[in-house]
Amino acid sequence: MNSTTMNMEIYLQLTQFYQDYAAAVDAADWDSWIEMFADDCTYRIQSRENHERNLPMAALSLDGKGMLKDRIYGITETIFHDPYMQNHVIAAPRILGLSPDLIEAxxxxxxxxxxxxxxxQVFNVGRYIDRIRQTADGLRIESRICVFDNDMILNSLIYPI
Structure with missing residues (x-):
């Protein structure tokens, strides 16, 4: 298999992964969502301004699968909020870097x-900046930074983006 064929195969896997991510979050399938991450992952939702200025302030910042699980426990068991449904539309990914076991996209x-x-209503718009590890169990998010364009988030941020 030549490198172009291999890259196309990785691109198709990555595209499917992004769509599976959207489906899991939109369906509130939190077990599937958590399993899409590496154990020592980083998940951050940050404004464009803070990201571009390299400022640490984030609307949500979680390190490790344990913190992801805690967030989901909070959403499902302890946080009282006006329920809503989400629907994600994710553009085709751009691969920015590729090594034997890591995709930067x-x-x-x-x-x-x-x-x-x-x-x-439009709730949040932006871009994912990802480091995705290729493992024997499939793709896993090592780092996801959701950089949102709007200065404010409507009401509060409950569910993952």
Missing amino acids: QANYAVFRTKNDGIA
Whole structure:
């Protein structure tokens, strides 16, 4: 298999991975969402301004699968909030770097939110900046930074982006 064929195969796997991610979050399939991450992962949701200025402030910052599990426990068991549904639209990813076991990629996203008694509205727009590890068990997110374009997030940020 030549490198072009191999790169196309990786690209198709990565594209499917991004769509599986969106499906898991949109369906609130939190077990599947957590399993998409490496054990020692980083997950951060940060404004474009803070990201570009290399400032550490983030709307949400989780390190390791344990913190992801804690967040999901909070969402499902302890946080009282007005429920809403999310729908992700993720653009085709761009591979920025590729090594035998690591993919560096970016993809634009838009998240629409719909409450039971309302209409759909744009909730969050931005890009994923990812480091994705190729493992024997499939692709796993080592680092995901969700850099959102809007200065403010509608209400509060409950579910992952």
